[in-house]
Amino acid sequence: MLRAYLMLLVGTTIFANKAKNYVDLTYLKYFIYLDRVDNYSWGTAALAFLYRELSNVVVPECKYVAGYMTLLQ
Numbered sequence: 001m002l003r004a005y006l007m008l009l010v011g012t013t014i015f016a017n018k019a020k021n022y023v024d025l026t027y028l029k030y031f032i033y034l035d036r037v038d039n040y041s042w043g044t045a046a047l048a049f050l051y052r053e054l055s056n057v058v059v060p061e062c063k064y065v066a067g068y069m070t071l072l073q
Helices: 002-014 025-031 034-039 044-058
Strands: none
Touching: 002 025, 002 034, 025 034, 025 044
16 A cells, blocks of 8 residues: 555656656555665756656657656745
8 A cells, every 4th residue: 555655746747747647656666675765866857857847848849748747836
């Protein structure tokens, strides 16, 4: 149950896609060992994800930005 909550938290807030309708299964491997979760550099990963999404925004067809916008503020 805790793994599901952490996947929801990570997938819909920190690493959210544009539609916020699915969670990328890439992050599932980080929740196998729950005693190691607090040692991961989540802030660095979130900033890298946000910068990648901001670079996608310069495409003229893009209308929305994904990611944790609170970090941008």
